[in-house]
Amino acid sequence: MGAQDKSDIETWLGYLEDVLTPLPASEREDIVVEARAHLEERIEAGLSASSALAGFGKAEHYARAFLDDHKLNTALDSKRSMTMLKTLISVAGQSLIATVGLIGFLVFGVTTLAAIACILLKIARPEMVGLWIAPDVFVLGAATTRPAAPEMLGNWVYVVLAGLVFFDALLARFSLVLALKGLKGQADRE
Amino acid sequence: MAPSTEKTPESRRTQMYKGVLELALMSLLQDGAQYGLKILDVLHEEAGLDLSEGTLYPLLHRLEKAGMIKADWRHEEGASHPRKYYALTAAGATELKAQGDIWLDMTDRLNAFLKRGK
Numbered sequence A: 001m002g003a004q005d006k007s008d009i010e011t012w013l014g015y016l017e018d019v020l021t022p023l024p025a026s027e028r029e030d031i032v033v034e035a036r037a038h039l040e041e042r043i044e045a046g047l048s049a050s051s052a053l054a055g056f057g058k059a060e061h062y063a064r065a066f067l068d069d070h071k072l073n074t075a076l077d078s079k080r081s082m083t084m085l086k087t088l089i090s091v092a093g094q095s096l097i098a099t100v101g102l103i104g105f106l107v108f109g110v111t112t113l114a115a116i117a118c119i120l121l122k123i124a125r126p127e128m129v130g131l132w133i134a135p136d137v138f139v140l141g142a143a144t145t146r147p148a149a150p151e152m153l154g155n156w157v158y159v160v161l162a163g164l165v166f167f168d169a170l171l172a173r174f175s176l177v178l179a180l181k182g183l184k185g186q187a188d189r190e
Numbered sequence B: 001m002a003p004s005t006e007k008t009p010e011s012r013r014t015q016m017y018k019g020v021l022e023l024a025l026m027s028l029l030q031d032g033a034q035y036g037l038k039i040l041d042v043l044h045e046e047a048g049l050d051l052s053e054g055t056l057y058p059l060l061h062r063l064e065k066a067g068m069i070k071a072d073w074r075h076e077e078g079a080s081h082p083r084k085y086y087a088l089t090a091a092g093a094t095e096l097k098a099q100g101d102i103w104l105d106m107t108d109r110l111n112a113f114l115k116r117g118k
Helices: A003-019 A025-044 A049-054 A059-078 A081-094 A096-124 A154-189 B009-030 B036-047 B053-065 B090-114
Strands: A129-134 A137-142 B069-074 B083-088
Touching: A003 A025, A003 A049, A003 A059, A025 A049, A025 A059, A025 B036, A025 B053, A025 B083, A059 A081, A059 A154, A059 B053, A081 A096, A081 A154, A096 A129, A096 A137, A096 A154, A129 A154, B009 B036, B009 B053, B009 B083, B009 B090, B036 B053, B036 B083, B053 B069, B083 B090
Parallel strands: none
Antiparallel strands: A129 A137, B069 B083
16 A cells, blocks of 8 residues: 555544544444544555545545444433433424424423423412313313303313323324334434 | 436445345355455456445344344454444345345346437
C-alpha cells in the first residue's frame, strides 16, 4: 500500500471513529476494525484508496446508519418515556412518523394531566368536579359554573378520572413506542 | 404533465434491491458463514446485486442486533487481517423461510401477471 493510500485510509477511519463516538466503545471498535480490514484487503487486491473508500461513502454518512439504529434501540430498550420523548423530539423535524408520535403523546399527555388536575380539584372543591348529563349538556371534569344538569357520579368520579389517567398515560406512552418502532422500521427499509 | 425522466435504470434497480437484499443476504449465509467483502462479491457476481459497502455493513449490523445473524472474528491462515464472519441463526433461518415463501409466491404471481396475453 502506497503512503498516500495509507494516509487516505487512516484519515477516513480516524474520522469514522470520531463520528461513531456515541456508540459503546466495543461496538465502535468493531465497526472501524471491520472497515479497516475490508479497505486494506481491497487495496491489497489492487484497488486505489479512493476506489475502495467510494463504496463506503463519506464517513459521516456511513456512520449515520449505525448511529440512528443505536439511538432508536437505546430509546426503546430504556423503556423510559423521557428517553423515548427526547429521541423523538431530536428527529421530529425530519420525520412525519416522529411528528405524529409527538402529537399523540402531547394529546394523551395533556388529557392525563387534566384528569390528575381534576382529581386534585375534586379533593379541594368537590362541587366543581363531576359528570353532568342532560339532553343538551355533557360535562365531565371541572366546571367553574355548575352546569344546568344533574351530576351523575358523585364520588365515583374519582374512579372514572383514575381510569382516564391510567388509559391516557398508557396511550401517551404507546404513541412514543409506536413512533419509535415506526422510525426503526422506516430506517430498516432505507 | 410529462412523465418524469429523472429515474435512471440504476435508481429503479436500487429501489427494488432494498426489498430483496435482506432475503439474498440471509440466503447466502444459509450456505455457511461468510465475511463482509466476500458477501459483497458473491451477491454481486451470483445474484447480480450491486450493493455498496455503505449498504451492506449497516444491514449486517442491524440483522445481528435483531438476532437474525451472529458474528465472530476469525484469524485465518493466509489472511493479512482478522475477518468478521457472519452466520445465520435459528431465528434467521425461520425468517428466511418465511420471507422466501412470500417472495416466491409473489414473484410467481407477478411473472404470470406481467406475461399475460404475450
